[in-house]
Amino acid sequence: MNECTHDCSTCGESCASRETPQSLQEPMNAWSDVKNVIAVVSGKGGVGKSLVTGLLASAAKRQGKETAVLDADITGPSIPKLFGVEQAQANADERGLLPIVSDGGVKLMSINLLLDNATSPVIWRGPVIAGVVKQFWTDVCWGGVDYMFVDMPPGTGDVPLTVFQSLPVKGIVIVTSPQELVGMIVEKAVNMAEMMDVPVLGIVENMSYYVCPDCGAKHAIFGRSRVREIAARHGISNVAELPMDPSLANACDNGSIASAEGGWLDAFLAKLASELEQNQG
Secondary structure: OOOHHHOHHHHHHOOHHHHOOOOOOOOOOOEEEEEEEEEEEOOOOOOOOOHHHHHHHHHHHHHOOOOEEEEOOOOOHHHHHOOOOOOOOEEEEOEEEEEEEEEOOOEEOOOOHOOOOOOOOOOOHHHHHHHHHHHHHHHHHOOOEEEEEOOOOOOHHHHHHHHHHHOEEEEEEEEEEHHHHHHHHHHHHHHHHHHHHOOEEEEEEEEEEEEEEOOOEEEEEOOOOHHHHHHHOOOOOOOOEEEHHHHHHHHOOOHHHHHOOOOOOOHHHHHHHHHHHHHHH
16 A cells, blocks of 8 residues: 555545555466466457467467467367367366377367366356366466467457456457458457557458469458458557468368468467567566
């Protein structure tokens, strides 16, 4: 508390208002050392948020970084399937829950890695779901991690708020698609980040175009891209566009996201890492 310069009992003012706001961040697991937490968000579902999370984590691991994915989409988890570990079961020891490590070396934790049946629905209310997300941070022995990507549920509800308040999020990546309606919802995600004082590290537009395998021409299946207009409006310079590519769909279906080729997010990740370093400096 800051020291008062007067007798509060005579003026009726409360010194409580002078207290420094209490942090709501949860303590990291004692056996963990996570340097950068990056939330991957979207204004709505179905735009490829988990795909982008998987691609970023795989790219970071290929670049020699210790990488993890915290699957915060409790009611719609897809990270285990993307990395081919959907049949795995997470164990625990005296240090806490142990993440599953994919064949590519990415550490993973998802509610599906704790359920007896991956197809069992999670029918929980918001506070319970938010509590599980916190436990993935406090109770999982992540070890040393350079980049942790948090695969968020869509929207701006309980879980995104919990992640922003409870985890030391260094920045967010927003995922969108070309439709004008989705572009409008992206504005909500950008505005939420600004309200929570969390930097936007970049925007990835999924399903941005399709390349004809015969002539090589690009086709905007879902209409003209507006992602760079939105990014410019908010001063966001780091933008990437992902194509509609059958190889990506196959990689997701086969649980081999780490082997997806194309390098679409390599430059995006490099710029993201550079911005994180500048912010820390």
